[in-house]
Amino acid sequence: MIDPDALKKLRKALHNYVLLYVEENPALNAQASALFRNIFDVVHSAADAEEGLELFNRHRPAIVIADIKLPNLDGLKLAKSILAIDPATKIIFTSAHDEKSLLHEAIRLGAFDYVVKPITVQNIVDVLVRCAREMRMQMHQKLFNTYLQNIFNYQHNLILLLRHETVVMANQPCLDFFKAGSTEEFSQRFLNFGELLLEHSGFLYNHDKVEWLHEAKNHPGKLFNIKIADADGNSHHFVLNLQTIPDKEDYFILSLNDVSELNLLKLFDPSAVEREAVQKDKRAIRGLFEMAKRNNAKIKIHNLYKGLSITNDGMIGEIDENYVWIKTTIMQLKAMQLERRVVLVSDIFPMFIVSTDILKINFDQLSVKLGECKMTTTSPTRRQYIRVLPDEEAKVTLLYQGRKFETDMEIADISIKAIRLVMASLPAGFQTGSKVILDLVLGSPPFKPVIINTEADVFRIGEQSHQYEAVFTYDLHSRHHKDLIGYIAKRQMQLIREFKER
Template sequence: MVDPNALKQLRIALQPYTLLYVEDNVGLNNQATILFQKIFETVYSAYDGEEGLALFKEHHPAIVITDIIMPKMDGLEMAEAILHIDPDVKLIVTTAHDDHDLLHRAIRVGVFEYLAKPMHIENLVETLTRCAIILKEELHRKIFNANLHSIFNYQNSLTLLLQDQKVVMANQPTLDFFDVQSVEKLRDKFVSFGEMLLSHNTFLYNHDECDWFSEISKNPGKLFNVKIEGNDDVHHHFILRFQSIPDKAGYGVLSLNDVSELGLLKLYDASAVEQERLAKDEKIVRGLLDMAMRSGAKIRAHNLYKGLSITNDALITGVANAEVILQTPYVQLKAMQYEEVFYLTSELFPTAIFCEGIKRFDFEAQRVHFSHYKMVKTSPTRRAAIRVIPDDNLTITFLYEGRKFETDVDILDISINAVRLSFPSLPAGLALKQFVVLDIVIKSVQRPVIINTEAEVYRIQENQRHYEVVCSYELHAQAQKNLIDYIAKRQMVLIREFKGLQL
C-alpha cells in the first residue's frame, strides 16, 4: 500500500512534466491511464509504437512508459526513435515476458528503467520518484549551464579553454576580437595561442629564454602583461591570467582583460611602440603609393644636391610589402644616389612622402627600389628661398650674450633670409625667439665681404650628436645683394659639379 502523502508529493514533483503511456491492451491502457492521471497533470495514451512516436513528436513529454511487444512498432523500436530525438527523455519499459534478450536490448537502447508486468504500484512510485529527482537535477544543470554560457560569452574579457597550447573553446568576445566566426577559424589563424603573443619588453611571449606556456603553467593565477594584435590591426595590451583545471592534465582556462586604454605600452617599451607606429604609417603610405600606381597619377621626385633642387617626373611601377619600385630619369637617380633619400609629391598625396631605405638602382631601366617611406610636413617644394650648402669661402661667427662662437659652428645651409647651423653643444641659455648677432664673411679675390646682422632663433633641434639651430634674418641693400650674388655663384658651381657626377 502506497502512502497517500507520498503520492501527493510525487504529484507535486512531477507537476511540470507530462507522460506518454503506450500499451496495446485496451483494458490495461484505460486502467493505467486513470492511475497516471492521479499523478500527472497531463497524460497522453497510445495503443502501438507508431501512434506513440507520433504523439511524442507532437507533445514532447518528459516521461514515456511503454510496453515492449506491440503491433506495427514494438516499444524498444519506438524508444530508440524517441531517444534519438531527445536523449534526455526518461523511458520506462514494461513487459510480462521474462526475456534476457529483451532486457539486454533495452539496456543498449538506453531506457531509464525496466518494470515487469503486472506493475506493482510501489515499484512504479519508486521509479517515478527517481525520475522526478533526476529531471529536477537536469533542469538545474541546464539552467546553470545556460547562465554559465551567457556569462562566458557576454563578459568583456576574452576567455579561452586550452588543451596544452591549442584553443579548444573561446567565448564570443574572443571571436569578435580576432574577427572569426568559430573556434575552428581561430585555430586556422593560429595553430598555437603562443603565436598571438607579440614581443614587448618585460611582457610574456615566446623567445629563447622563455616558453610562454611553461611560464603560465608554473604560475597559475599569476598576472602577466601580453600584447596581441586584433582584427583592427591595432596592438592591444592585455592582462593575462591562467588557471589549470584539476584532474584534467593539459587543460586550462585563459582570461585576458584589455587595458589598452590606460596607454601603458609605451611605458614598458617606448622603442617598440615607435616601431609599431612607423610600421602603421608605412602601411598607410604604401596604400597611397599603390593607389598612385593603379590610377597612373602624376608624381614628382625631388632631391637637394647640396641645396640645389633636382626635380623630375616619376612613375611607380611596383608596390609590395618588401619594396616599392619607382621609375624616373637618370639625372634624378644620380641625385638619389648621392643623397640616399628623396621626396615624392603628387596631387593625390596629402603631404610630401619622404623615401629612404634605397635597396638598389637600375640605371639602365631608370628605376630605384626602396623599402621605407613616410609622410612629412616639410617639403622641398615649399621653400620660400633657395638654400645651398656653402663652400669654404663662406664662414660665420655666432655671437650670443657677449660670447663668440666660431670654431665650434658648422654651416649646414644658407639662404637669403635664414641660416642653419650645427653646434656640438647648445650655448647655455639659448632659446627660441632670442636674438643673436651673425658675422657672415664671404671671401673673394679682391677682399672679404662682411655681412653683420641681427638674427632671431627660429628653430632648435636636438640630434644624436649635435644641435641644429636655424636663425632667421632680414638683409637690406648691399648686404642682401652680396649674399644673393654668393648664392647664385654657388648654385652655378653645384650645377657643374652635379653634371660631373652624371658622367
C-alpha cells in the first residue's frame, strides 16, 4: 500500500512538470496514465514511438516513461531521438525480466532508470522520487551556475545558494572555510544560515528587532557587514550581498567577501576602542575605502550649495596611504569645487566620512583626489527638513524680553522648523531655552515677499571667529507654515538654476 503522504510529497515536487507515457498495451496505458495524473498536472500518452516522438516535439515534457519494446520504432531509438533534442530529459524505461541487455544499452544511452514489469505503484513511485530528487539538484546547480557570475567575480568569495534559509549549494572556498566535505555535510551541520551570524554592533544578525533574511531580501543588492566563525572558532568579518532570483522567490544567492585582514571589526563596536581615536585612525579609514572598492560598493557623495543638497553615486578608485581617488558625476565635482568639503556615506561604513582636504578635481576623468579624511557621526544627510540659504534681500528682526535687539545679523539658513542666525553680539542673559520673537521678511522680486512673525526658542548657541551662531526653533501655524513651504520650494528652484549655470 502506497503511503498517501509520500504520494502527496511526490505530487508537490513534480506536478508542474509535463509527463509523456508511451505504452502499446491500451489497458495498461489507460491504467498507468490515471495513476500519473495523480502526480502530474499534464500527462500525454502515446501507443507507439512515432506518436510519442511527435508528442515530445510538440509539448517538450521533462519526463518520459516508455516501454523499451515498441512497434515500428523501438524504445532505444526513441530515447536517442529525444536526448538529441533535449539531453536534460529524464527517460524511464519499462521492460520485461528477459531484456537486461537492452536495459544496459538504455542506461549507456543516458536513460535515467528502468522499472521491471509488471509495474507496481510502489516501484514507479520509488523511481519518480529518485527522479524528482535529481531534477531538483540539477535545478539548484543550474540556478547556482547561472547567477554566480552576476554576484562578484572574486575567486575567494564564499558563494552559497539558499532555499529559504537552508544551504542547497556552496562553492569550494565556502566548504573549505567550514571544513565541510560536501554541501550535504554543510547543511546537516547548520540547519539554517542565520545561526552562523554572530552578534556584533552594527552588523546583520538575528535579534529581537531584526530577522536577518527579512532584512536582506527586502534590500536586494545592499551590502551588509556580518561576523561568522570558521571551523576553528576564529571570527571573520565578511561583507554579505544577497541576490534574489526572478521567478524563484524562495531562492537566494549569497556572496561573502572576507575582509578580516582590514581589522575593521573594532570600528563597529564602541566598547572595543575609544570613538575619538577611531575617527582619526587613517589606517582604519583606508581600510573602509579598500572594503568598498573590493566589493564594488557604491557610495553616496553629499555636498551642499547654499543649503541645497547635491547628492550622487560614486565609486572608489586608486587608494594610497595618503590619498584616495573617487569617481563621480560632473555635477558632484562642481559642488565639491564650490564647497571645498565632501561627505561620503555607504551601507558598509559604520560612520560618515568627511574630507575638507580636496587635493585635485579632474573633470576629464570625472574624479576627485581626497587627502585627509575623518569619521563623524553627524552629517547633513540626516537633516529631517530642507534648509536653504535665503535670498540676499531677506531680513530678520529679533525681539528679546519685549525689546528689539540691535546688532548686525544675517540668516545663515532656514527651514520650516528652524532658522540659523549669525550675530555680531548677544543680548545680556541670552541662553539656550530663551524665548524670542522673530520678524522675517523673505523673498525678492518678482516674488511677493513672505512676512512671518512668530515666537521661537533658542535651541543652540555657538561662537566662532568673533561672531555668534544661534539656532532658533519654532512651530508655524496655518498661513505662515504654508507661506514658508512655498518660499523654500521657490528658493530651491532658484538655487538649482544658479548652480547649473556656474
